[in-house]
Amino acid sequence: DARVTQTPRHKVTEMGQEVTMRCQPILGHNTVFWYRQTMMQGLELLAYFRNRAPLDDSGMPKDRFSAEMPDATLATLKIQPSEPRDSAVYFCASGLTTAGQGVSYNEQFFGPGTRLTVL
Amino acid sequence: AQSVSQHNHHVILSEAASLELGCNYSYGGTVNLFWYVQYPGQHLQLLLKYFSGDPLVKGIKGFEAEFIKSKFSFNLRKPSVQWSDTAEYFCAVNREGGGADGLTFGKGTHLIIQP
Numbered sequence: 001d002a003r004v005t006q007t008p009r010h011k012v013t014e015m016g017q018e019v020t021m022r023c024q025p026i027l028g029h030n031t032v033f034w035y036r037q038t039m040m041q042g043l044e045l046l047a048y049f050r051n052r053a054p055l056d057d058s059g060m061p062k063d064r065f066s067a068e069m070p071d072a073t074l075a076t077l078k079i080q081p082s083e084p085r086d087s088a089v090y091f092c093a094s095g096l097t098t099a100g101q102g103v104s105y106n107e108q109f110f111g112p113g114t115r116l117t118v119l
Numbered sequence: 120a121q122s123v124s125q126h127n128h129h130v131i132l133s134e135a136a137s138l139e140l141g142c143n144y145s146y147g148g149t150v151n152l153f154w155y156v157q158y159p160g161q162h163l164q165l166l167l168k169y170f171s172g173d174p175l176v177k178g179i180k181g182f183e184a185e186f187i188k189s190k191f192s193f194n195l196r197k198p199s200v201q202w203s204d205t206a207e208y209f210c211a212v213n214r215e216g217g218g219a220d221g222l223t224f225g226k227g228t229h230l231i232i233q234p
Contacts, residue, residue, distance in 0.1 A: 033221050043209060054219070070202035091162065108222065110155075110163040 002026045004094050004111035012117045018080040021114045024073055025094030032075045033093040033108060034060075035065055043091075049075065050097055082118045089113040121146035121212050125225035132200055133233050140228050142184075142194040142210030150212045152193040153185055153222065157207040166208075169193065180204070205232045 005024045013019055025032050033048040047057035052069040055097070060067065069075045077084055093108040126141040144150060153168040167178025174186040184195045193210060207211040207229050 012231075028206050035221070043211075043224035044222070044228040045220075050136075059221075107165055107168065111166075112162045 001036030004092055004109050006092050006111040006114050008045075008114055010115045010117075012119065013082055014119050015083055016081040017118075018078065019082045019088050019118075020087075021077045021092075021115060021116070023074065023094075023111060024045070025073040026109055027073070028072060029094035029096050029109075030072075031095045031097045031108075032069060033095075034077050035091040035110075037089045037091060038039075038087075038115070041056075046077070046090075050094065053096070082116075083113075084118045087116055087118050089115050120169050121150065121214060121223050123210050123212055123223055123225035124206065125208075125210055125228050127228045129231070131231045131233065134202055135199050136205070138195070138197040138200045138230070140196065140208055140210075142193045142225060143191050143193060144193065144212045145209075145225075146212065146214060148214055150214055152186060153180070153211040154178065154183075154193075154195050155211060155224075157209065157227075159206070163209065166195070181210045200230075200232050202232045203233045204230060206230060218233070 007022045031050045034046040035043050037048055038042045046060040047067040048055055049069050064079055066078045091113045092111045095108040122145045123155045124143045152169040155161050155163040156166050166182050167176050167184055169176045169186045177183045183196050184193055186193050207227045210225040213220040213222050
């Protein structure tokens with residue numbers, strides 16, 4: 001049963017510290033998304049990659065957030081320095097986007113999330 | 120840019136009652152539509168999706184949704200809810216052909232089913 005995995009599942013840190021969240025997409029999926037869920041804003045798209053290339057990170061505060069895909073099996077989301085307002089659940093999702101008939105869309109599979117608390 | 124509106128933030132029903140959760144989107148073009156469910160403490164799971172074809176789509180666990188293009192709506196329905204349906208429900212869209220586009224979610228509806 002293929003699943004998206006995320007580590008850590010929970011992270012408590014102090015303001016100003018660096019936080020790195022990791023995601024392993026489903027093997028064979030070529031599109032990876034990062035979302036953030038808060039009570040106030042709900043689910044928001046932060047950034048996404050296709051074939052490891054960043055396509056859109058307009059939803060991400062660029063002064064402190066960075067997202068990368070060092071290889072096809074790992075996506076990272078880093079916050080430096082972290083702030084209390086970054087406290088949220090961060091979800092990674094992966095999907096398979098195929099070419100040929102133009103760009104088609106397939107279901108996004110979500111990971112279990114990383115619950116981040118910044119004190 | 121597209122947006123999604125879910126009108127009911129909290130819904131409380133008794134078991135066996137019928138359910139309808141509203142979802143409206145705004146986008147001038149053609150969209151793909153989704154309903155996701157998040158059970159307490161768990162990650163999002165896809166309930167159903169609409170890409171094209173029959174506007175009445177059936178999903179898992181007895182859920183269905185109807186796409187009404189003229190109303191920009193994609194309401195979720197279930198004829199008889201169970202206690203285990205207690206969860207947060209999210210409507211989401213992305214634009215057709217935006218294969219790698221991320222999803223735009225509504226704020227969610229918290230559904231509580233009373234035994």
